[in-house]
Each structure stands twice: as structure tokens, then as C-alpha cells.
Amino acid sequence: MKKYSISLLLLITAMFTGKKLTCQENISTYTFQSGNFAITTLSEGQQQNGTSILIDATPEIIKKYIPAGKYPSACNAFLVKTPDKTILIDAGFGRVLFDNLKQKDVTADKVDVILLTHMHGDHIGGLLIDEKVTFPNAELYIAQPEHDYWMNIDSRGGEQARKVIAAYKDKLHLFAPTDLENDNTELLSGIRAVAAYGHTPGHTAYLLKSDNEQFLVWGDLTHAMAIQMPHPEIAVTYDVSPSEAVIARKKILEYAEKNKIPVAGMHIAYPAMGIIKKANEGYKFIDISDIVAYKE
Ligand SMILES: [Zn+2]
Numbered sequence: 001m002k003k004y005s006i007s008l009l010l011l012i013t014a015m016f017t018g019k020k021l022t023c024q025e026n027i028s029t030y031t032f033q034s035g036n037f038a039i040t041t042l043s044e045g046q047q048q049n050g051t052s053i054l055i056d057a058t059p060e061i062i063k064k065y066i067p068a069g070k071y072p073s074a075c076n077a078f079l080v081k082t083p084d085k086t087i088l089i090d091a092g093f094g095r096v097l098f099d100n101l102k103q104k105d106v107t108a109d110k111v112d113v114i115l116l117t118h119m120h121g122d123h124i125g126g127l128l129i130d131e132k133v134t135f136p137n138a139e140l141y142i143a144q145p146e147h148d149y150w151m152n153i154d155s156r157g158g159e160q161a162r163k164v165i166a167a168y169k170d171k172l173h174l175f176a177p178t179d180l181e182n183d184n185t186e187l188l189s190g191i192r193a194v195a196a197y198g199h200t201p202g203h204t205a206y207l208l209k210s211d212n213e214q215f216l217v218w219g220d221l222t223h224a225m226a227i228q229m230p231h232p233e234i235a236v237t238y239d240v241s242p243s244e245a246v247i248a249r250k251k252i253l254e255y256a257e258k259n260k261i262p263v264a265g266m267h268i269a270y271p272a273m274g275i276i277k278k279a280n281e282g283y284k285f286i287d288i289s290d291i292v293a294y295k296e
Pocket of ligand 1: 120122123266267
């Protein structure tokens, strides 16, 4: 059985009991070794999403790829253990994050670095609990355009982002993300911060490289894998700039496919890691458990 069978069982159970799955369901962790980096999915849960968030998905496309009208989605953060650092990429809602970290023998005070893909609530929720800093020793990295966007936005989300920025101000690092193809500058040893703007104005993917192995954590590049793999041109209503999000998605998918780089995403169903292959229409996503076969 595949390693994601637990999540499928959970989904099936939920369907039969009529219980609506939310991101509060704990799915647990999954670890993949990439060179000397151990990358762990920290699941904040799974759910079935509807089609209402999809922009310009025709009835034909929906009928072909999600005939039941629902598709699996998830909420994840990722832990990256390098030989000298314990790194978190995003912090989920903070619901089961700390339990999952504990499973990997990581207490909050052991986290050295937090890299944010962007500042939506399902990515920064774990940074403050009851308005208190949860990771007392972590350096917090946010892309400059992401920081600037949230500093000037008048909404509840803006307030949450500004509280995080204020609480971590002594450990805050603002940086300029680089172009995927034309700039190899590293943010930290073995880690590039790559511009993937569109979902938010500073949305950033992280390209990890260790011992000649690469791995891409792409944040919210997709929200509906079932549709956005075959049709990367379909954006979602969550995107601040749907047209830019489409450009970023196409560019990154092409790069990951061409260079055979395994990817992970914050809204991909457990284990939330896999590889990208070309398909008759667009791309398809192959679960990480098949990756060895793919390499041969
Ligand atoms: Zn998100």
C-alpha cells in the first residue's frame, strides 16, 4: 500500500460518515531525504474542496478531471533539517504543528530559521499563539515585496501579518527573491529563494540543493492539483494577481519537469511531495513514493 493510504482512508471514512473534513484533521508527517537535507511534510490536515474557487474552468475540464465536483486539498508546512540548521518553511495554522514537530524530535526552541512563502493566515498561524512568539530562537525570513504588501493592506489578514512582523522584529530578515533561471544567489547555504509572484505580490518558492540533489518547496503555486496540473492556466480566487500566478506556475512547472526536481506544496494532499511529468494535457503529478522508479 502506498504511504498516503492513511489520508485516503480518512477521506473515505469522512465521506461515509458525512463528516466534512477540514484542515483540523491530523494526517501526520512524511520525510524525504534529498542529499544531506531531510525534508518533512508537517500536515495540518486535509479536506475536499469544491470548484467555486477555480477561475475560468470550463464545464468540460471539470467533468474530465474532477467528475465528482470535489478534489483533495491540504494544508502543510515543511521541516528541513540540514547538517547544521533546523528550518521551517511556513508555519501552518499552528493547530497540530507542534505535535508534528515533536514527532521529529524538534521542540519550538530548536528551530533556527523560518522561511515564509507568503503571509496568508494558513502559513503564519503557527508563529504566534495567543499573540506570543512561538519560536523564540528562530530568524524569520520574508521577501521584501511580501512584507511591503502586508504592511499596507487594510484587512484582518493584514493585521495578523503585521503582528507577526512586529513580534519577530529583532529576528526579521527581508530579502529580494531571485529569478529561477537567471540568478543562482543563495539566501542561506544550499537554499535559494525564488520569485513566484502572483498568489501574493511576494510569493516565494525555496529551491534546496544538497549533494547535487535538488528539491523545490513551491508554497501556494497550486491549490487544486487535479485541475492545475493538466491546466496550469486556471487560477484560483485566492490569488491576488491570477494572471501573474499563472505565469509563475507555468514557468516553475516547466523548470521542475525539465530538471527532474521533486516538488512539495502547501496545498498538495499528503504526502504533499512528488515529481512533475508531461502529460497529454499540461502535466501530471507523480506521488513521491514512485520517485525511485522514476529515477531509474
Ligand atoms: Zn495557502
